[in-house]
Amino acid sequence: YAYFNGKPRWAPAKLLTYAINPKHVISYVSSSDIETIFHRAFSRWSAVIPVNFTKARDYSSADIKIGFYKGDHGDGEPFDGVLGVLAHAFSPENGRFHLDAEESWAVDFESDKSKVAVDLDSVATHEIGHLLGLAHSSVKDAVMYPSLSPRTKKVDLQMDDVAGVQALYGSNPNFKFSSLQSENSYNH
């Protein structure tokens, strides 16, 4: 695992709020599906660290601001269309989380047959790692590895991801490494 320079983290970080920009969404995935996916992605991280994520009452006050943007969207890191760069997020305590609106975001590969479909859940889980302070990992199986192939799902936090984020925030008292190991064995 790796951190951004200066090892930034949210402090205090017991409760962080998030919201999806209502003006920058995708129309072909229902808002309830998107909310479910982000809730699930945040839950993966809160299961291992003593940080809770909750949906903000309004977008402007959220700690973490999520949106789907196309091309140049004003942060100096323009998106590039289908595939290429999929998303980016900023280190603590910035909170910006941007996804390329031109990707073919998928919530279910069974129903989405596109060859360029990208798993929203996997990308969300990866970018939340950045929001929490993790940089890219060299471990190929880790969620924080920088690339993700189309039609691939990589959502289960690996030892490397967990060790990295717990070094920043400590461990969730209910988390057991043994549960992670058995889950990973099952995945393999």
Next chain:
Amino acid sequence: RILPDPAVTVITATANVSHNATWHDFTKFLDAGKGSQVVGMSELKKYFSRFGYLPVPEKTNFTDVFDKQLESALTLYQSRLSLPVTGKLDPETISAITSPRCGVSDAPQQQHTPAKLHATRR
């Protein structure tokens, strides 16, 4: 049984899809080596610069020459992405470069490696 490397599988799975045009063009650099000059190599240098492997040149633009700096960037890239470190644009490296990825740079990091265990004779 030896399972195929997932990164290699990526090539097969995505070879016929409409990749991001700029990155997909990088396949033409396959097997290019130090000293070679291929039109568009400067785009590959921009890629490495964007993701933190090459500094942005101060005075001139990137050239199309596979120079020492590009070789160093390539080696660093292969090392950071746990690819075989060959210093060459081999198929596995080209596959990794053309794969969709996160836009966050790989560079500004503090690397952490697991502490080594030391044995003590008793």
